[in-house]
Structure formats: C-alpha cells, structure tokens
Amino acid sequence: MKIFIDNNLLIWFKRVYFLFLILKKGKIENIDNFIYRGDFVSWDHKTIRNTFLEYFENKNHKVLKSYSLIPDNDPSLLFVAAGMVPFKAEFSGKVKPMYTRVATCQKCFRMDDIDNVGYTLRHHTFFEMLGNFSFGDYFKKESIHYAWDLLTNVYKLDPRKLWVSVHIQDDEAEEIWKNIISKDKIVRLEDNFWGPAGLTGPCGPSTEIFFENFYCSNSNCKPGYECLECEKKERFIEIWNIVFTQYFKNEKGELLDLPQKNIDTGMGLERLTRILQNKSNQYYTDLFYPILSKIEQFIEKDIEKVYQNFNLQFELSNYLSKRDIYLNIVADHLRGAVFLISDGVIPSNEGRGYVLRKLIRRAILYSKFLGILKEFSHEIVDSVVEIFKDVYPEVQLRSDFSKKVLNSEEKAFLKNISKGISYFNSIKQELIQNNIKIIDGKKAFYLYDTLGFPLELTMELAKNNSLQVNIDEFHKEMETQRIKSRQNKNDIKVFSINKEFKTEFIGYNKINYEGKIIGILKINPDKTLELVNEISSENIQDDIILITDITPFYPEAGGQVGDKGIIYNDNFKFEVKDTQKHVEGFIFHIGKLNGYLKLGDQVYLEVDFYKRKLTAIHHTATHLLHSALRKILGSHAYQAGSLVDYDRLRFDFTHFQALTDIELKNIEDLVNEKILKELDVLIEYKPLNVALQEGAIALFTEKYPENVRTVKIVDKDFISYELCAGTHVKNTSFIGTFKILSEKSLQLGVRRIEAVCNLSLLPIFNKFSYILNDLTSLTNTDVDKIKNYISKLIEESKNLKQNLINIKKKYYQLCINQTNLFSKNVFNFNLLEEDDLLLVHDLIKTKNPLYFGIYYVENLNKYIFIFNQNNNDELMQLFNRYNLKLINLGSYKKVVINDSKIYDEIITQIKLKIAT
Template sequence: MQTHEIRERFIQHFVSAGHTEVPSAPLILDDPTLLFVNAGMVPFKPYFLGQQNPPFANGTATSIQKCVRTLDIEEVGITTRHNTFFQMAGNFSFGQYFKQGAIEHAWGLLTGSVESGGYGLDPERLWVTVYLDDDEAANIWRDVIGIPEQRIQRLGMADNYWSMGIPGPCGPCSEIYYDRGPAYGVEGGPIADDTRYMEIWNLVFMENERGEGTGKDNFEILGPLPKKNIDTGLGIERVACILQGVDNVYETDLLRPVIDAAISLTGATYGANHADDVRFRVIADHSRTGMMLMLDGVTPGNEGRGYILRRLLRRIIRSARLLGANGATMEVFMNTIMDTMTPSYPEIADARERIIRTAVAEERAFLRTLESGTHLFTQVAQEAKAAGQSTLAGEKAFTLHDTYGFPIDLTLEMASEQGLEVDREGFEALMAEQRARAKADNKAKKTGGADVSVYRQFVDEHPTHFTGYTQLADEAQVLGLVAGGQLLHTAEEGDEVEVILDTTPMYAEGGGQLGDRGTITVGDTLLTVEDVQKVGKKLWIHRATVTRGAIEVGQQAIATVDPTWRHQARQAHSATHLIHGALREILGPTAVQAGSMNKPGYLRFDFNYTDPLTPEQLARIEALTNEVVDADYQVNTFETSLAEAKAMGAMALFGENYGDVVRVVEIAGDFSRELCGGTHVGHASQIGPVTLLGESSVGSGVRRIEAYSGLDSMGYLSNQRHLAAHTATLLKTPTDELPDRVAQLSEKLRAAEKQLAQLRKQQLQQQAGAFVDTAITVGDVAVVTELLDGVSGGDLRQIATDIKARFGSRAAVIALGADENGKAPFIVACTPAAVDKDIKAGDLVKEMSRFVDGRGGGKADMAQGSGTRAAGFNDAFAAVRTAVAAH
C-alpha cells in the first residue's frame, strides 16, 4: 500500500466518523517555544489549553501534520526508524470522546479489512503499553477490545506520559506496537525489544497541564485542563514500512527513490556496509526535510531555522561525496524527492524551481568550502594522531571555521569519525574574541575606517549637541577634522574629510533613518555633507567634501540641513511607524519590527512573521495607514524613563540599547507608540499618501514591506495611472475593464499555447521515427546521437522516451542534446536489452557531462543532465559511441 493511500485511508476513516479534516499547518508557526512544528497537536494547542473554542463540528478533528524534529540529527540513518521530517496522522477530541473512543477508533482502522478502508493488520501481532497506574485504559484494551493481558504492558512516565517537552498540555498515553517477527529481535513485547516491536500509534489522553522542568519525567503537573481531550499520533512512515514489507522507514516508496538516485550518482552499493548505508539514509532523510523546510519558506542561513536547513543540506552534500559523488548532486536529489512527495503536497509543484535554485546555490558554495576545509581537516587530524593526541585543538577548529567557512558541527562530526574530540571551550573562546573584533570593525566602517581611538578625546570631552529636532541650521565650532584615520588641522578644496562640530542640526544615521544631507559653511568656504554617522553614541561625524575654499580647526561655521531631504526623510520615518502600527493591528502583536531603513520618499520595514501576506492584507495595511494620515493626528514626542515608557506599551527598536531616559514618539495614541530618536513630522497629514510596493521574505520568519511616502508616493501612483491609461489605449478598452480584457487575452494565449504544444508533440513524434531509421549500429547495439534545434530540455525526455519505445526488444541507446539559450541540456535512454548488456544511462550521462561542462545522473534506463557548453556535444556523442563499443 503506497504512502499516499495510507494517508487517504486515515483521513477517510475519521471523516466518516464525524471528524473535521484540518489541513496541515506550515512547519513554522508563531510559537516562540518552537523552532518548527514537532507534533501533530501543535496547531491545536490553544483548544487543548482552553484559550480558544475549537471551530469544529462535533468538537473533533483529524489531520496529517508536517513535523520536523532536529534535536538528534546525528542519529539519522544510524537507527532505522528515525526521520527528521515525518507525517503525523492524528485524531483529536476536544471534550468529546475520551479513552474508550480513542482506542476503538484506532483499533478499527488498524485491524479493519483493506476492502472496508482499513489497514488490514493482523490483530494477533499488535501489542499495547499503558501508563503505570492507568487501569482504565488497560481494562478497555482487555475487556472491550479483547487484547490478552500478556500483550498489555505498563511503562513509567518517561515512556507513557506525554508532553511537548515544554509547559503545556500533557497526560498519560497508550502506545500501539506491531510485532515484526523473530527476525527483528527477541520475544517479550515492547519492554523487551522496541526494534522488533515497532511503535506505530500513540494515543494521548490529554487531561493535565504541565509546568517547567527538564526531561520526559522531571516536571510538575499544574492541574487538570478545562476539558479532557484526545490527541493521537500515528506515524505514517512507520505504517508504510509495515504495509510495504520493507525493513525500515528509509526504504518506503517516498524515500527509497532518493537512495536509488544516490546509488546512480555515486556508484556505491546500498546494503554493502553500515557506514555507507547511514550515508544513503542521511541523503534520503535530509533531502526530504530540507525540501519541506524550503517549501515553507526557510532559506539557508547562519542562525535559527536557516542554520538547521543549511546543516541538513551540507550533510547531504558531504554524505554524497563520501559515497563517491564527484560533482553536484542536489538538483537530482531535490527533483526526486519532490516527485515522490507532490501527490500528497501539490503546492510543491509551484515551488519546485525556487527550491532547486536555493538548494543548488547552497551546494555550490559548500562544495568550495569542502574542497579547502576537508584537506586542512585531514592534515590537522593526522598531525594530532601522530602526536598521540586524542583532542583537536580549539585553535585548529577555529581556523577551519574562520578561514575556510567550515562549520563547527561538521568539524565535530568528522573528528568523531576519526576517533578525536574537539576542544570546544578553546573554540568558543576564540569565537568570542572574533565577535568582539567584528563589533569594532563595524564601528570602524561607520567612521570611514579610521581608528576609533582618534575620536576618543572628542567622545569623552566634547560630545555633540544635537539641535535638529527644532532647527535646520545652527552655529557650530569646528572641533576636529579627520581623513584616513589621522587628525588634520586644515582641509582644502577637493578634500574628503570628516568634520567634528560641537553643535549640529544634522541627524546622524540611527534607528533605520539615514543621516542627513546638507552643508557646512565658513565664510565663503563650502563643504557638502554626504552622510552623518555616530561614534560612541555621543559624537556626530559629518562626512563631507570641500567644494569651495578651505576649512580649519577652531573656526566658527554654519551647519545647515538640506530642508527637502529632511522633510522627505521625516515623512518616510513617520510612515514607517504607522505601517508598524497597522501591521500589528491587522496581523496581531507577533508581527514586531525586525529592522528598518527609511530615506527621503522611501522606506522598507522588516518584521517577524512566518507567512506571506495576502493581497487583501496588504490592501488593509495600506488603507489603515492612510486613514491615520488623513485623520491628521498630532505627532507627540516626549522623554521619560525607560520603565515608564515600557509601562505605557511603547515598542522598542529592534537591536537597540537604551539608557534610563528615552524618547517616545506617539501617533494616534495606542495605535503607534515607540521608543525612537529619529526625526518626525509634526502632524500625520504631513506624511502625505503612503503606497505599499509589496512584501517579500528576507530570511527565516522575517518578511519585508517596501513603500513610498509623500511626493514619491504620488509620483508612483501617477506613473501607474499613466501605465494603465496607455495599456487601455493599446487594448482599446476602458481602464476599469482592463482586468477582464487581460483575462480574456490570457485565456486566448493559453489556448494558442496548448495548440502549439499539440503541434509540437506531433512534430516530435515524426522526428522520433526518422531517428530510428537513421540509427547507426555499434557492435550489436543501435545508437542514436542527435543534437536537436529548437527543442527545450523538457521536450528531450519526451522524444527520447518515444524513440526508445520504437526500438522495442532491440538493444538501443539514445543520446540527445539541445542548445537552449546558452544552456546545454542532454539525456540518455537505454532499452531493456541494452541495460541487460550492462549499458547504463547514468554512466553515459556522466561521460557526456565532461564535454559540455555539465552534470547529471539518473537510472540505468534513463538519465539526464545539463551543461553550459553546447559546442562539446559532438565530442560527447563520440564518447557515448565509444563507451557502447566497449560493451
């Protein structure tokens, strides 16, 4: 029974029993306690806690939830039943049926006949465990279901009392096991051997709430939940393992194709030795987990979810290399796993290109890292062993990380394989030093690369007095001039210099707002200020060019802000606050700021949120923002204590440290109240119209909105209006009818494309027949080698399949290539008779790859690849003919 059918039977069983089918939630939810959804009940947690009323008819639900658990990544493949990604099928009751109902539902599905929609498992091979003192559950299994007493075993809290590992719902559970037979271990039930007796279903009788604690049995039970609930979890992969008659979860229909692809790409043999088997399983498991994470919007990174994904992808790449792969493999693995998973998750089809692009880019980067880092690791490991050492020095691990980009977890893993430990304390100490240097370097960048010590005396003795909240021009004394990290006494026309003033109206970059632009004048001398930065939060550095005359330390000057720049910058900054307020109003309080940048007329705002915003949500955010603008609320700014500001609910700026006294900017009362040192308009109407340009993902769990404000917003809207009018003129359609007209044209275009595709198919079929007739014979094998004009990579597979079929029982090899806009896709197909002669398409594709600067792989009967040098196809085809002749 295929996995997709196992899923469908589960859902239908419970829907027929009155449960509401609930689609799987994304792997990332707005739950600060979880990196990823790790159990089927996670999306239902508010209902179990009584925080919300379940919106399901009859108070019951069923789902097959995507789950990821990554705490024991290193165990993947070593044990034969552990997956980082798994599908948890569950049925849930919120105050409705309890223990007997859950047990009867589960038993009915597991032992029901295949004809009636069940799984058809032999009831004599099912064992159960219950919590130590749960006599009620034990009695139901014995007296109602009829399981003999000897197949009901009792286990303690660590095994049969369920919680999420964090404060939340919990309760005793009963687990159902399948006896796989004597070949898998000793008799005696799950207590004796939990490999032979495979757990397939956990029935949680959720009736309590747990508090803080560690481990599976070291926590406090706070008390009963408002209602007794049922949460069950059936492991789809484990049931598939049993129903498909395979030894482990890696050999089911969903993952075995990835192992087969790895065999083809590496030349290694699955089942030959344990070490290689572990690598094959890592590739299969991590390919699926990585793909599913990317499907839900995670991108490789150096922190949090992004780092987990990066680690998974790197383990795939390294495992493939250890098995013998010489080139890129990720595209093949990702395509294979997406093929197996798409029937259950159709949304994969729309994300396929994005997922492959992300995975391949990560592979390219890491292959470069592996090449240099692995060589160095081998060297230092051999040196440590030669010296009789059992520990790799922290300094060596740091060099691998800092110089070669080799992640510490990979160093730890490789060291373990060599029988070595790693000095983690030494490594962490060097990492702390590096972080301190990075902070200093960042400050240096903000001050033109100068030694920060140059400014120390000014920071300590002459902090800048900022007057820009109330003035656009002010008198100032020139306290210092800096260029190239050196103090100067004078600067002349054409010099680029950093000017230190005792007083300035110019805003220094901070809080997402760019530094002001303006001028500094001393008599006839003029300096154009291009940027203003801070040193030590107290000193303003004016980056300027002397455009006329000369300037000296000690002179009196006039510092003037460019009024247009400041006005438009204030508009954008105030608009940023309003958009933040609108986001929280519409998306909820979890949509908090994660960074921003605003400059005259433009802003971008990053915020913590997992899902893309819908067009309707964006429209509401824009409308609400402009409603506040139109209401013309006064913008209030005032200083208060940090404690008082927090008590008022003022939002703190992302990544900012505050003193005891803070500045609060308030627009429309509770709608927007933030700690902010930036410049703002006096009234909301001065912002002008705000136009959202759209939103996008900028990292794991972080979204970005971009917008125009003021005149830039009006200019953008005017341009859009003109574009719409021009388009309406071209289409001879009133502007308000454009959507319908475009839809009509799109439909006609699709119809035309469909007709062209049909004609194309007919043309390809005609070509296939011609190629069979002109095939050359190499030995006793017919060989077709053709470079096709005007054929896409997708068409190659169709025509190769057609040609292959036309050869029937003859031994034949078909090698096709195409020149497709600078790319060089190619494919090799072998008939069964050719495969019987040990001619493998996967081997021939690798041979072709060398001549077209490409990569590829596949199975014995069909393999494909892509290169970048179509000029090499003649040599590639010659190599195919030579290889065939060798057989």
C-alpha cells in the same frame, strides 16, 4: 551489487524458509510471522494518508491541511515537530477551538534525531505525522477504540501482532485496553508521558500501540524490555502514540489541570507505510525509494578516485558496510531540505536558515563518502516533487527555486570541502603524532568560521576517525565572535498579560469612531506590563498602552505599520505613536498621555488620515509590485519580507541575481501601467481552501483562519490575488505614481526593493532638485549639460594629477642625481609630500637596488628611513635599540622618526659606520 531486493521475492523467500523451519522443527507455532501483512493489498502512500483522513472525517472530524513547517507565532520552537504543534493554543485552552474534532497529516521536522538518521532506518529529519485531535470533546475511551478499529479493520493489521503500553499510573487506560486486547500484551511504562513541545505547553500520559515485527521465544520480551535475544533488531515498531492531554506545564515546571481534557495522537506515516508495504525499512517504501534510486545514478564507477579528489581515505570494506547508511542520509537530508525550502527557509548563518545549511552540507559531505563527484543535489528535487506533488503542492510550486538554492549552497560548500578535509587531515596527523584524541575547539571553530564546516560535520569526521571535538571550547570561541558582532535589538513587541480583552476592529470602513476604555497598561522599565484603573500624565513619563472596546486603528500586521493618530475626550489627549496586535488578538494603542483618564471613559478615536491614506497607497502598490516581479522575473520571485509605511515601501523577495536596469524599468512601468488603468481593488471574504484553490497567494509562514480576507486586482493579462488583512485603496488610480528607489541583495537568494508612491515622492524629488540647483549654480551650467561638465572636470583633474606626477618625477630624478650624501647607497633629501615616498622609492630602486634612503618630509616635520631588510642587519639592530617600529613596504622596511634628536643620533651612527 543489487541493493533493493524485489519485495515479492522476499515474501516468497520467507515462505520457503518458513517451510524449511517447519520441516526442521516439525511444529507450526510461528505461522503468523510470515503471512500477516495483507501481502496482496497494495497500500501506496497516498492511499494510506487518505484512508486515515477519511476514516476520521466519517467520525465527524474536520480534516485540515498540513500547516507550514515554520510554527506561527511561537518563539519557543524552530520547526513544527509534531502534529499537535499548530494547535498548541487550542490545547492549552487559550483559544476557543473552531472545531472540537480535527484530523491532519502534518509535515514535521526534527533535528534531535539527526545522528540516528540512516543508521536506524526509522529516524528522519523530515517526516509526516497522521493525527486525530479532540479539544474537550471525546477522551480516552473513544480515542483508543478509533485507533484499534482503524488499524485492525481498515488497514487490516493482524490484531495478534499488536501490543500496547500505558503510563504506569494510568489504570483507566489499561481498563479500556483489557476489553480489546489480552492482558499480557499490555505493558505499563514510566515514560509513557508526552510533552510539552518546547519548554511549556500541554502534556499528559499516553498510550502507545506497537507492531510486532518478528517472533521472539523469550517470554519477557515486551515493549520497553531490553531483550538479549532480539538485541537491537527492533522487534516492536512503535506506530501510534495517543496522548491524553490533561495538563499544562508552566514556566516553573508545574503540571496544572487543563480546564478541558484533550486527545492528541500521532502516527508516523513512514513507519505505517513500511509495515503496510511490507518493507524491511522505511527507505524502501514509496516515500523514499525513487529518491534513493535517483541518487544512486550519480555514484561514480571509480569510487576511489572520488575519495582521492576530496582527500578522503578509502577502504573498500568500510565503504561496503556503510554505503547504504550514506545513501539513506543523503536521501533523508535532501528530501528534508526540499521541504524546508518549499516552506520559505533559505540557508543562512542563524536560526532555521542555519539548520537548513547544516542539513545540505551534511548531505554533500556524505555524498562524497558515497562516491559522488559532481554537483548533484538540485537533480534530486524532481524525484521529491514526483512523490509529493499531489499532497503538498508547494513542493512543486517552488521546485525551480529549491533547485537553485540547493545548487548554489552545494557550489559554495564544494569550494571549501576539500580544503576543509585537508585541514582536518592535518589536525588528525598532528594529534596522532602527539597521541591526543581531542580536537581543540579553536581548530573546530576555524573549520566552521573560515571553511564553512558546521560543528556537526567536524564532529562527524572526528567520529569516523575515533576522535572527539572540544565542544565547550568551540562554543567559547563562538561566543567571543558573537559578542564582537552583536547588535542591540530592543524588541518590546512580546507582551504578556493575564487578562482577556476584546477589541472590535472597524478600521476598514471608518477612521474616526467613539469607544470606551477597557484597559490601561503601564510599561515598566523591564518591559513588563501593569494594569491600572486610572492614570494621570502628572505621575508618568513613559509611553502607556490603551485598550478600547472598539477601534478604527489598524494594528501592525503583514508588514503594514500600525496606525498613528489621537484618542481623546475633555480630560485628556493621547497621542497614538503605534498600534500593535497582541498575540491573543486584542489591540494595543501605544503612545503618550496628556491629562487624566480612567477605565470606562468614553473617548474619541481619530486615525491620522494623511498617514493612513498614504499607507494604504503603499500597500496596494506592494501587491502590484509583487505580481509584477513574478510576471517579469518568474514565479520563483516570492515575498520574503515586506514593510509598508506611509512614506515608503520595502519588499524582499526570493531571486538569484541582481536585477538589470531593463528589468527594473519593466517592473516600474508595469506597476505604473496598472495604476493608469484605474483597476478596482476587490476585497472579499471566503473559506481558506477556496481562496487557495482559486490561486490566491498565501505566505507559508502565516497561519490563516478558516475564513480569510482576500485582495484582488485583475487586468486581462495580469492578476494580483493575495490573502491580506491590510488596508488598501479602492482603485489603483489612487496610487498616482510608483517609483523604485533602489534594488540590492539582502542575503543569498533574497533581494530588496525600496520604492515610494504618490505624495511621498515629493520630499525625495525636492531633495534631488535642491542638489541639482546647487550644482548648476556652482558650475554655472544648465541641468542638461551638467553631466558633460562634470565628466570634463574629472578628466581634466586626472590629467593635471598625471602632469604633476611627471613634473615631480623629473624634480626628484634631478635630486637623486645630485644627492650622494654619505655614500653611493645612501640618499638623503627632502620630500615635498609624504605621498611621494613610493614615487621616489621606485626611481631610486631602478638606479641601485641595494639602496638605503633617508627622507625628510618638510610639511610634517618627520624623517623617514627606507631600507632593504636583507642587507641591513646592523641597521635593524640600530632601530631596535631606539624602539622604532618597522613598517612593511613590500620587500622594503620603513621607519618613521618624529624626534629630531633621535634622528641626529642615528645619522651620526650611520656616518660612523660608513666611515669605518
């Protein structure tokens, strides 16, 4: 079966077919349908991207690189889902834009359309969006003209094939279009309104440009019209959406006028590529095709066997009709997963990590439908890299890591996949027998919680079998589980106030300075903030926040903790417990006030020198550690989290197995060597792209300004070069000593190292030496000999224990031989300790397997019965009558009686029983 028809063949076939139509109908009315797409120009995806960016560069736009898929500082969004997302602050007017005209090709990720992926041929989870933006610069007229000019004169799309829509109330946009395109190609639609991305944000009316894919004889057939003749064949492909961002939607849902009017446009690269490359769907473009053909290589010849192996039901007709859909889904999801991993997302059970996990598991499940037996997902990475390495270098940089993540996630899921499918089949069987169509939520939750099937997978399996899942019940189960494991998180870092402050940070060079109070904030119990003009410690118990016009205090950032210290004048003393940077950029000093202060007061600001210096030492050491890890473990060892404090550092990084003692020692030695070598720490400011080109390490999760601060430490075979705003020592020798304290796993693929430097080692050293001193004096030995001494003690105590057991065994054996109180199957004697129960039990068992034992534990004053359940129904009834709890003990039952009266009664009955 040949799936991919050669494109030129297709074009020629169409032409012949067209000639046939002319001959048949005898008229030429649709000639454009067959020769419109610039057949002879080759538009590869790189040319399409570059053409767009160059076009807008020539129109005075600043071309910026794509931002990470992980939005910076925006808790309302999981992923960047549109080209404008990284500029939300600029659009809302909160931040003064560095450029008023910008163009990007932005990586985007959406889960909203995941159910359509593969089925519609135009939806994707990961996709790229071409966009030009104006922040208070040009507006409707220019944006429409640019779009038209680029599409028709540069990409050379036939203008006769283009249609547009405008918002139903937007006369202005329609007037502009009327001068470009005939009136009957303009439609006014209610839903031409975009945004906001998330709950609040900029939004406004839009105009959309459509490409007409084929001719339709119905004169009503226009964008936004449900045409019966065309059915769902997508006559119009929406290619470009231009949003006239003129409103801001607030928390109440109100539309407020933005102070400046903006332009936000988005053109799906995949769709444009499909049109320019003349393909019938996006999976056949060069953005996907190599991935599809790679996946195909893994499909087994004997597909039925694969289905059997995973307990799936095979039907040839169903397989043939769905095969391409499965293939598209697997390709889309694995491509998306590689991009997420490259931007630092790691599979987990919450947030972004869970989305990635779902995506990978869906890909694996569909690969089974497709007929793939073996682990394969990691083998697809290289074909993704091959397509995108020149555009998104991070995909290549992290390709080894992507392979490991995909493979380990696939392995973990494969262990459960056939179990899960069998479990699902058994549910299905049960439902069919009872004529029920809905899977109960508890069972779906079991699949999720125990077998690792995300709800979406269970729903997918249900859909394939015309069943539904009780989702409400599933979520109830989930919530119950969550409540059980919830931890109290008390984060007060997200402050919001409606006033702008400007604090100049001078802390890189100075730690003492004079400033002026420009903001005083009370923290209310509900964590909201209140601005006040003056404050006295007499009426205030809690911490307050001070803002000054200038400060040497470093606010927490990039893992480095905020500075501590004091702010004071003659009237007050303020103990700074923490320094934080507000989202808008100004600096909060948080702490406790003693005295009286008011706005405008001149104050002294004094950072705690000791803590600041030790923090800088730990920060520089963190950079050395990061480079050492990459040198010794490989470049996949990437920062996943960092904490820099004055008394320790903590560094989380991506790596797949525990570090060996030798690796740890090598890392420690390498860092200490760089300390001993007295290397200068060079701090420079330079344009972001220059720093990145020079190989500076940036965190993909951070959004950097155009001009960045870099920290560089160089030796002949070693370089540490990072974008970093933290405080550092001037020379590595200041670090003094670096010591790793621990290394452990944080989650799949992420490890954590804790280390200390310099004087902060002293308290730890002291603690250990006190313990050692205690041990040596207690054992009366030298430090050198203490290990031997303790090993010997342990050995001796083991032997003593064994001897004791042997003696006990002999003792009990004697007892057993002498004790035969009621009959030969009933033993009764005193235990020295309750722990001896099993020991005696075993001894008796060898003598007579059908025994019944009664033990008395002297030191606890309790009675224990042991008996074989199978042979003692009457005894069971007896115990039941007294409401005595039966405890399982392997194949035996145990009953404990603390009440001697009950014991006497039971014994009397047993004696009676034996007598009869």
